Amino acid sequence: MQNKKRLTALGSLMLMLSVLSSICLAQTPTLDAALNEQVVMVPVGSGLFGVKLETTIFKPAGDGPFPLLIMNHGKASGNPHFQPRARFLVISREFVKRGYAVVIPMRKGFSQSTGLYVAGGCNIAGNGNAHRLMICGAGICTSAALGR
Template sequence: MMKRVITLIFFCLFPVMVHAQYKGETVRIPMVDEGLLWDTDITLEATLYKPEGDGPFPVVIFNHGSTGPGIIPEDVTINPWGFGSYLLRKNIALLIPMRRGRGASDGSYDEQYTCNPEGITEGIEYALESLDATFSYLDSQSWVNKEKIVLSGHSRGGMLSLVYASEHPKSAVGVLNFSGGWVSDTCQVKSESANLSMFKNAGRKIQVPSLFIYGRNDPFYADESIEEFAETYKASGGDLTFKFYKLGQQVSGHSVFWSYWYLWTGVVDDFLFQQGMTAN
């Protein structure tokens, strides 16, 4: 109980402390960018929060969302330093890779904004290649405990984490999905959200537990859609813990990861412990 109180106090004070927070170190992740005529060696920008010492340490990979489209400039580096501080206190490393064409990463941002099923698939496959490079990087690092990796992400990054874990059964011990979805409810396929087939496929193939964290009044997905995401995933075989928070009538549910730490840190504490990422 006392640990939960301390965690709550820490995150309530987070906005005041933010400028004094450690904001990680920048690392470069090698990647081969395949082209029509030739391949190009590029690097991805990533922010690393690593505990002191030689390790090996458990690692959480955080996958960022999209640009909006155009709401967030492509050259902005996503860095959830509050999440990094939270994990460092648990002796867990956090790695935040910027996919091709985002932040200071090389390459082109070509994940597409389309409701066309073929375009959606192509965009996800393009994003997955950056995550492949991220795992190759971690595999080369002696400080990484390769048996204790959790995939996490927000918005498109949450969906990307689920898809990757479903296609690479041994890549992670769990998935943290914050407000995940590849497209908004405006994308309908046969009168249902285009996200549903992705949740169904992931739930059918994934072999590790998942924690879904969403907020009500999300501008991208109706409350009913979010509940259907979770129901579809679980009915397809996914091992799911689902948390759906009410943040307020005028509050965007999509901000639950960034602004409402105090609501979900307890359930994330439990999830990380259950997956063997922490000792207590």
């Protein structure tokens, strides 16, 4: 009797995981080839403090160098790990048309980025600047601007 309950619970869990994974896969957007969209995992820090930030890059055609725009995302209500990858396609397209490379890193604990989300309160400028320093310190600013 106990084994039957365990098997039923295990079966229910597996079904739920299957449904959730198919929902997540169904929500993965196709990369926009016209904007040379790439998604990279940017390593930041090392050892116990190292994380990988899911980062979207859009670039104009050509070898560059390109001026660079780094866009920060907001936070939807709920668990930040369930927040989809920010793309901001309309504004990204406009900047790419004007010759800019656009980099949109997801903060720690958001979407597929590793690490724990730490709420920064309402200091929008401070949060954005800290994020810029983290991304540029990892070398993504130079790589994107040079067209690599």
